[in-house]
Amino acid sequence: MSDSSKEIGTLRVKTGLAEMLKGGVIMDVVSADQARIAEDAGAVAVMALERVPADIRATGGVARMADPTIVEQIIDAVSIPVMAKCRIGHFVEAQVLESLGVDYVDESEVLTPADEQYHVNKWDFTIPFVCGCRNLGEGLRRIAEGAAMVRTKGEPGTGNIVEAVRHMRQVSDEIAWVVGLSEEQLFDAAKELGAPSELVKWVHENGKLPVVNFAAGGIATPADAALMMQLGSDGVFVGSGIFKSGDPAVRAKAIVEATTHFEDPEIIAKVSRNLGEAMVGINIPDIPQAERMQERGW
Amino acid sequence: MRVGVLALQGAFREHVMLLEALEVAAVSVRLPQQLEDLDGLIIPGGESTAIGKLMESYSFYDPIKLRQGQGMAVWGTCAGAILVANSVLDGVEGQRSLGLMDITVRRNAFGRQVDSFEVDLAVAHLHGGDFRGVFIRAPWIEAVGEDVTVLARHEGVVVAARQGRMLATVFHPELTGDPRIHRYFIEDVIGA
Numbered sequence: 001m002s003d004s005s006k007e008i009g010t011l012r013v014k015t016g017l018a019e020m021l022k023g024g025v026i027m028d029v030v031s032a033d034q035a036r037i038a039e040d041a042g043a044v045a046v047m048a049l050e051r052v053p054a055d056i057r058a059t060g061g062v063a064r065m066a067d068p069t070i071v072e073q074i075i076d077a078v079s080i081p082v083m084a085k086c087r088i089g090h091f092v093e094a095q096v097l098e099s100l101g102v103d104y105v106d107e108s109e110v111l112t113p114a115d116e117q118y119h120v121n122k123w124d125f126t127i128p129f130v131c132g133c134r135n136l137g138e139g140l141r142r143i144a145e146g147a148a149m150v151r152t153k154g155e156p157g158t159g160n161i162v163e164a165v166r167h168m169r170q171v172s173d174e175i176a177w178v179v180g181l182s183e184e185q186l187f188d189a190a191k192e193l194g195a196p197s198e199l200v201k202w203v204h205e206n207g208k209l210p211v212v213n214f215a216a217g218g219i220a221t222p223a224d225a226a227l228m229m230q231l232g233s234d235g236v237f238v239g240s241g242i243f244k245s246g247d248p249a250v251r252a253k254a255i256v257e258a259t260t261h262f263e264d265p266e267i268i269a270k271v272s273r274n275l276g277e278a279m280v281g282i283n284i285p286d287i288p289q290a291e292r293m294q295e296r297g298w
Numbered sequence: 299m300r301v302g303v304l305a306l307q308g309a310f311r312e313h314v315m316l317l318e319a320l321e322v323a324a325v326s327v328r329l330p331q332q333l334e335d336l337d338g339l340i341i342p343g344g345e346s347t348a349i350g351k352l353m354e355s356y357s358f359y360d361p362i363k364l365r366q367g368q369g370m371a372v373w374g375t376c377a378g379a380i381l382v383a384n385s386v387l388d389g390v391e392g393q394r395s396l397g398l399m400d401i402t403v404r405r406n407a408f409g410r411q412v413d414s415f416e417v418d419l420a421v422a423h424l425h426g427g428d429f430r431g432v433f434i435r436a437p438w439i440e441a442v443g444e445d446v447t448v449l450a451r452h453e454g455v456v457v458a459a460r461q462g463r464m465l466a467t468v469f470h471p472e473l474t475g476d477p478r479i480h481r482y483f484i485e486d487v488i489g490a
Contacts, residue, residue, distance in 0.1 A: 003417050003418070003452070003453065005417050005418035005428075006415055006416070006417040007415060007416055007417070008412070008413065008414065008415045009412075009414075010415075010416055012416060012432055012473060012474075013411075013414045013415060013416060013432065013433075013434060016414070016432055016434045016470060016473050017411055017414065017434050017435065019308075019309045019312065019343075019473060020308055020309055020343050020344050020345065020376070020377070020434060020435075021308075021344075021345070022307070022308060022309060022310075022311070022344070023305070023306070023307040023308060023310070023344070024307045024308070024344065024345060024348055039347060039390065040351075040390075041351075042347070042348045042351040042352060043348065044307060044344065044345040044348045045345070078390075079347065079388070079389070079390050079405060079406065080345050080347060080348070081345075081410075081411065081435065098412065101410050101412060103410055103411035103412075103435070104411065126412050127411055127412050128411065253351075253355075256348070256351075256352070257352070257355060260306050260307060260328065260352055261328060264328075
């Protein structure tokens with residue numbers, strides 16, 4: 001018996017999975033073992049990678065989609081959703097990831113961009129996409145291209161929260177600005193933001209982004225995660241911060257608990273004790289402009 | 299009437315908004331002591347493993363069972379349906395559920411995200427036509443006990459069921475903006 005009202009890959013189904021991830025932590029993993037540690041710690045999803053951003057930064061060269069074998073091993077290892085990254089504009093990597101059964105594609109500035117003019121046309125896919133942004137206009141451009149979820153870019157692989165904070169505040173400030181405009185100012189605002197006017201109008205009317213917005217790029221501690229939640233994130237991505245730390249299992253669980261109880265300093269204090277060493281971290285001015293991942297994409 | 303929404307992880311805000319639209323006092327429950335004066339509790343969609351682990355860390359299992367025994371109504375949606383079930387298939391090793399309802403639920407039974415779908419459902423006791431069911435990496439209800447009433451099926455598979463003051467739906471009424479199942483929970487399940 002088939003039902004003619006049945007539809008797959010609708011916007012509601014795509015944004016709906018992101019809604020289910022809210023209040024949770026998505027963790028970068030490079031192996032089935034790491035994926036199991038993440039699931040066991042309470043991750044809501046894992047990001048399957050060949051190298052975490054800190055190692056991509058250290059190694060240099062061109063960073064690409066992970067080997068399908070690694071992605072499949074991770075899919076087989078866990079029951080939670082599996083995400084994977086494709087290069088900006090590399091729609092064939094995205095097609096490959098969709099064929100592997102990945103649940104979400106991250107069109108990510110962590111990898112080396114494949115197209116300097118166009119991002120992937122995400123409407124072409126059944127599975128949903130998440131994209132990075134530094135400001136409202138960039139977020140709305142990605143949504144116009146079909147992204148069903150956005151995240152701050154931050155500065156990946158640094159263990160330094162400052163850029164994620166900057167991007168989250170930028171998005172929030174610009175939303176507040178758009179809300180305060182009068183109707184006739186919206187077209188000009190759309191021009192200034194470089195975003196479609198119907199999406200700017202939506203933000204004006206609803207006072208928020210049309211899709212779920214996570215924080216990413218530099219989260220290394222439970223307090224970092226709670227900071228991003230208090231600044232209005234719907235959840236957090238932790239890249240290098242877990243598996244580049246001294247005791248990944250304990251730190252992962254602590255970040256999960258701090259993300260849920262982000263408004264409860266006593267709980268954040270409790271879970272922050274005795275976590276072992278955090279990842280070392282990099283100060284942003286020490287990174288040459290050309291090596292800043294957040295500058296990739298537009 | 300006060301209805302809590304378990305707010306550890308997942309789509310709890312959407313449930314709170316629908317309850318408030320129905321003029322019910324909604325409480326976002328993050329700690330077990332907040333269960334005390336609730337008439338009903340909604341366990342939302344999210345990741346059942348993540349919610350289950352947070353329930354364990356913050357000692358929710360026994361207080362929810364205790365309050366349910368005292369008459370608190372409970373509704374589980376998607377991940378929540380897994381958490382209220384007596385028996386879970388395809389769970390992770392050692393996955394714990396509350397065992398409040400005599401149903402067997404299979405995790406991710408409808409497939410991965412590429413298979414996620416929406417479809418019109420005929421739901422018993424709802425007036426005004428079909429209900430748009432949004433299924434996201436959804437489980438299904440594979441078996442029901444004799445005290446359980448089936449409320450809806452999709453292609454023969456049970457997707458909504460009720461047992462006394464317990465309700466389970468494997469789809470997401472909170473994502474549609476259609477308040478009819480929330481109203482049913484408030485008026486018929488809690489109000490019974």
